[in-house]
Amino acid sequence: MAHDHKHNDPLPDTVLRVKSLESLLVEKGLVETAALDALVERYEKKIGPQNGAKVVARAWIDEDYKQRLLKDGSTAIAEFGFSGAQGEELVAVENTENVHNVVVCTLCSCYPWPVLGLPPVWYKSAPYRSRVVREPRKVLQEFGTELPASSEVRVWDSTAETRYLVIPRRPEGTEGFSEQDLADLVTRDSMIGVTKAKTPVNREEA
């Protein structure tokens, strides 16, 4: 899956158009430059998959919390102070020995911002959006995730404002791990459901 940077190079006049639009909106008093800076900073520094990792780690060590999370995701996640735009209604789904969940938005790129931050480019791309509802096992294989034929794959297409968060399986060999050590094993991709959580071994390699 070598990445081709051409996908991220903007069209020739895009940068100029964004600049012109910003200038015009600022001049008209519709946006404030400092607010734009604050928005960028919030999603670059404060809101990201580290939030969701805390939620998952708590669910792994606290069965009561996990049950609350599965029953009412928004409320349980709000216990951490994570809430708001693109995550008003959060639903957690749990991976088990026999069930593997994966999330997509085929119509646009809906994604649970409060717990995962902003989506990666691949999640928003046509290949992912078109393929994962149709051939999820093949897509998962390309992410290195092999599933036994006996397991059930559940694909969640975020067509409403409901946002889905996958609780990956707790890796083996993590007995006695602290909540923070467990959170370090929870990756963005594992909470989208395209991979499993890291194991203690590949955490050390990372």
Added chain:
Amino acid sequence: MDGVHDMGGMHGMGPVETEENEPVFHGDWEKRMFALNNAISALGVRNIDESRHARERMAPADYLGSSYYEIWLDGLTRTLLEKGLISEEELSGAMAPQPVTTPKPALSAENVDTVMSKGATYVVDLDIAPAFSVGQIVRAKNIHPAGHTRLPRYARGHTGVVHAAYGVHVFPDANAHGPDKPQHLYNVKFSSEELWGAEGTPGDVIYIDLWNDHLEDASND
């Protein structure tokens, strides 16, 4: 609308390409585009469904050839023009910026965290009897609305089971075009084989959130 944005199940889009250590934004223009769109949302001049529908109306070839924030740029510009908040003449510099009024004031830096942490409300406090119940067999209607819809094409005409009932919600298909028509939202479970025939995988399932108007009873089929 049966637009190119409705991608579920389409062939030929190529492999999923990932990027090692992907940054949150690729370049300053993406940062500004992201921030502009969210700052405009705070003005109360358009709702999320109008915003999505504006992006869906990008010319199909342009949509497929654009990155996500380029699609946002197209959609936001289109919306602001259509709402009369900006003009082509202002954008091109042919006319000086003219004053406009908005329902809510511009977002300030101090309010960013509060506003974004609060988000919006999509649950509607209306006492409407649900037409379907959990466990009921339903069919996604074979409809092709010209306007915005959150019923993906790949589900249409297919039969599933109501997995969860989420209560009364804003209905995007109406909300994108004028007065809302709040109604019950459900999560419907479809088997892979129901959706993809012989190419489906036995045992695998796809869950789709669908509204009352997207569904019909299929329990007697």
